[in-house]
Amino acid sequence: MERIPIxxxxxxxxxxxxxxxxxxxxxxxxxxxxxxxxxxxxRGVLIDxxxxxxxxxxxxxxxxxxxxxSRVLDAETVVVGMRPAVAITLVExxxxxPGVRTSLNVDKxxxxxxxxxxxxxxxxxxAGR
Amino acid sequence: MPDDETLPVxxxxxxxxxRQVVRMRAVEIGFNLVEQTKIVTAASELARNTIDHGGGGxxxxxxxxxxxxxxxxxxxxxxxxxxxxxxxxLKDGYTTGGGLGLGLSGARRLSNxxxxxxxxxxxxxxxxTRWK
Amino acid sequence: MAIxxxxxxxxxVSKHEAAILTDWIKEQLxxxxxxxxxxxxELRTECARFLTLxxxxxxxxxxxxxxxxxxxxxxxxxxxxxxxxxxxGYSPSETAAFVLSxxxxxxxxxxxxxxxxxxxxxxxxxxxxxxLDRLALFTTExxxxxxxxxxxxxxxxxxxxxxxxxxxxxxxxxxxLIGTLDSARTQVVMENLLQRIVETGASIAIIxxxxxxxxxTLVAQHLLKTVAAARLMGADCIISGIRPQIAxxxxxLGVELSSVITKATLADAFVIAxxxxxxxxxxxxxx
Numbered sequence: 001m002e003r004i005p006i007x008x009x010x011x012x013x014x015x016x017x018x019x020x021x022x023x024x025x026x027x028x029x030x031x032x033x034x035x036x037x038x039x040x041x042x043r044g045v046l047i048d049x050x051x052x053x054x055x056x057x058x059x060x061x062x063x064x065x066x067x068x069x070s071r072v073l074d075a076e077t078v079v080v081g082m083r084p085a086v087a088i089t090l091v092e093x094x095x096x097x098p099g100v101r102t103s104l105n106v107d108k109x110x111x112x113x114x115x116x117x118x119x120x121x122x123x124x125x126x127a128g129r
Numbered sequence: 130m131p132d133d134e135t136l137p138v139x140x141x142x143x144x145x146x147x148r149q150v151v152r153m154r155a156v157e158i159g160f161n162l163v164e165q166t167k168i169v170t171a172a173s174e175l176a177r178n179t180i181d182h183g184g185g186g187x188x189x190x191x192x193x194x195x196x197x198x199x200x201x202x203x204x205x206x207x208x209x210x211x212x213x214x215x216x217x218x219l220k221d222g223y224t225t226g227g228g229l230g231l232g233l234s235g236a237r238r239l240s241n242x243x244x245x246x247x248x249x250x251x252x253x254x255x256x257x258t259r260w261k
Numbered sequence: 262m263a264i265x266x267x268x269x270x271x272x273x274v275s276k277h278e279a280a281i282l283t284d285w286i287k288e289q290l291x292x293x294x295x296x297x298x299x300x301x302x303e304l305r306t307e308c309a310r311f312l313t314l315x316x317x318x319x320x321x322x323x324x325x326x327x328x329x330x331x332x333x334x335x336x337x338x339x340x341x342x343x344x345x346x347x348x349x350g351y352s353p354s355e356t357a358a359f360v361l362s363x364x365x366x367x368x369x370x371x372x373x374x375x376x377x378x379x380x381x382x383x384x385x386x387x388x389x390x391x392x393l394d395r396l397a398l399f400t401t402e403x404x405x406x407x408x409x410x411x412x413x414x415x416x417x418x419x420x421x422x423x424x425x426x427x428x429x430x431x432x433x434x435x436x437x438l439i440g441t442l443d444s445a446r447t448q449v450v451m452e453n454l455l456q457r458i459v460e461t462g463a464s465i466a467i468i469x470x471x472x473x474x475x476x477x478t479l480v481a482q483h484l485l486k487t488v489a490a491a492r493l494m495g496a497d498c499i500i501s502g503i504r505p506q507i508a509x510x511x512x513x514l515g516v517e518l519s520s521v522i523t524k525a526t527l528a529d530a531f532v533i534a535x536x537x538x539x540x541x542x543x544x545x546x547x548x
Binding site for chain 1: 141142144145148149152162163165166167169170173174177221231232234235238239
């Protein structure tokens with residue numbers, strides 16, 4: 001069965017979503033990621049969606065779930081690299097991804113996670129304040 | 130590519146195929162990137178509805194040329210239980226499938242024309258059109 | 262009555278081509294002062310070409326159906342002419358006059374040739390009128406189309422010219438909006454801004470609306486959607502330069518702006534943006 005690879009980078013996990021995900025793959029990712037957060041004692045998760053050409057409400061919900069579950073497991077989630085057309089469409093769709101933090105690219109996302117860890121708390125930027 | 134074709138919508142993989150074919154059609158018609166993304170996202174929402182609520186069905190894709198205007202019309206049809214209260218189903222956040230309840234209302238916002246026909250026990254047909 | 266289908270017009274044109282040309286050009290120079298904008302030499306070339314094509318078309322097509330294949334070269338010439346005149350600022354009637362002013366020279370020659378037979382003359386005049394009117398309408402339509410294309414292109418040019426996204430500092434973009442915002446323009450401007458955010462990696466964008474006279478609900482919604490979209494991408498927006506009237510409008514319209522950072526001036530917004538990106542500014546003390 002195909003899986004989306006999860007990379008470990010120091011205390012963070014990096015997931016780069018490259019494919020047009022079908023629903024089962026998305027559910028598997030959710031399971032794998034929560035497992036890895038616990039196993040690797042990860043403090044943050046970066047979800048790179050710069051390759052995704054669309055995000056529909058299903059994927060949006062999955063991202064929201066991952067963020068919420070990570071928070072329970074004491075890890076921050078940052079979604080990075082959302083394309084402008086995808087962002088415009090999500091807003092029109094009515095999906096603001098509340099509680100999900102965002103960054104322009106992996107580097108900036110990493111920076112955000114680090115500064116948030118250093119402050120020892122939740123950062124200030126939520127996607128859907 | 131034909132101007133009028135019908136694809137099956139039965140499995141999660143079919144949703145991916147519908148998205149890809151809608152994208153190709155949208156590019157062919159000359160939609161810009163944002164327009165493409167909107168119609169593909171709407172198609173994804175409606176295809177998932179067809180499976181989750183209608184027990185599977187079909188998606189019809191029609192490329193339209195109306196005088197100087199070009200557009201894409203998508204019709205999703207199922208023989209499922211139907212929707213008893215369409216007004217309610219179109220409300221943001223209303224869901225029976227455990228989702229976010231943005232499928233129908235979201236698809237409507239992402240298209241220029243939206244039409245829904247549903248009879249309890251007979252099935253549902255949703256048609257959306259987006260013009261260039 | 263003349264025999265239907267084979268008019269004598271083409272014979273008349275062939276026989277008196279040079280004279281008709283001279284009369285026709287005289288007619289045009291007098292009527293529309295074409296010489297103001299177009300050289301007489303150029304006009305002569307165009308007229309001569311048209312007469313030649315007209316002659317050929319009339320000979321091969323007795324039905325005078327100007328949309329048929331026999332007239333394709335004539336239509337092409339008129340198309341070129343209409344487009345170039347539309348660009349040069351001619352009015353539709355000035356453009357159509359090119360064809361219509363040919364009537365008198367043609368009628369004159371027809372009268373000279375078959376003036377004795379009133380029925381035949383009336384018939385020929387009628388046929389000639391039909392052909393020229395149709396060709397004139399054709400030029401008018403093309404003229405209109407060319408004008409529409411010009412207007413569309415200018416609108417697009419203006420859209421691009423009027424919405425520059427400028428980089429103020431590392432990671433800080435500004436979009437100074439000037440003029441009336443309609444829904445279509447706002448949409449293009451906003452897509453452009455989001456694209457520039459990706460390209461430059463800017464974390465803050467200042468949308469300055471000092472130069473915007475009014476904001477309606479739709480435009481306010483677009484602004485908010487842009488702020489929301491930028492946030493999803495990982496960038497913050499600040500809206501600056503909200504004038505008192507616009508502030509009132511926004512409140513009256515019930516648009517929820519509380520989730521957006523707003524500042525009175527671009528300068529205030531810039532200071533906030535610098536702080537957010539970790540930069541500090543201050544006056545250097547004199548040594």
